[in-house]
Amino acid sequence: MRIIGGRLKGLRLNPPANLPVRPTTDMAKEALFNILQNQIELEGIKVLDLFTGTGNISFEFASRDAASVTSVDRGFKGLKYIDDTARQHGLTQIKAYKADVFKYLEQETEKYDLIFADPPYDLDRIPEIATLVFDRDLLEQDGLLIIEHQSMQNLSNHPNFIEQRRYGHSSFSFFRKD
Template sequence: MRIISGKYKGRRISPPKNLPVRPTTDMSKESLFNILNNRFDFEGLKVLDIFAGTGNLSYEFGSRGAEAITAVDADFGCIKFIKQTAAEFDFNIMAVKADVYKFLAGHSSSYDIIVADPPYHFEQQKFEEVVKLVFDNNLLQEDGMMIIEHSRHTTLEHMMNWSFSKKYGGSIFSFFEFDKDETEEAINEDPDVEEL
């Protein structure tokens, strides 16, 4: 596993072999960040990485200068490794050991980017619940983006705020963002919002 861009481009990271993870491949990761590069300036971003596993995606955001990264996973070994790696590279990553669904349900911060890499064997309903919890609890900034990695056996195009999907090898990234027209309509219809 290597960091593909930013301050630590090319640096290799070797997680323990006994972690219960399936890290995003370098090819898929590079394709994902090519899309994000066209949309975001990473400096100063707040990022939430759920089902973080080895922290693979968190390190990419850290290497690119994200201001604050929260990595959540239920596995103690994964969280321990993320903490060690974050300290080694001086990344501003807060690693949280928690059930992702309980974390999302009880969380109140909002983020510029949310990335989720649930186990591919999860049922469709569990993927859908991630989307619902994020948007029901206002965890994504209005101009933010959520990305869920999944296999071809999972379909998310029908979910609220789905924007587009990209396929890379055996992986699919589904992107979610607020519809700008809907956001503007909601503001225009709110009597408490003053026009400038």
């Protein structure tokens, strides 16, 4: 795993080997950030990274000068790695929180420019993420929600769905607040 853009481009990330996570591959992450760079200005945005795991996506946004990155996961070791790595590289805009993502979303009141969710692929509640985000009005106007999921899963029945991009067994589904 490495940071592919921004001021920390090329930095290798070495999270603990025993974390129960499936990080977004560098190929998929590079494709995602190429899409995002053509759609929104990443500098200065407010990001919520759900099921953050190793913080791979959080670090990428912070490297590209997001104003704030809120990283949420229930894994203590991953969050400790995120805190330590953010401190080591001066990424003061990253704040990591230990929480169940669904409970967090049910209580959150902040609005974000971009919300990224990378839940475990076998989680049966993946479609609920978009429902919670839009029912709770957690996106700024024109804000984006991106959910990473298995390519065979279809999330297009949500009214805010705009497109799905496939990268092998992984897909990104995009939702926009109009």
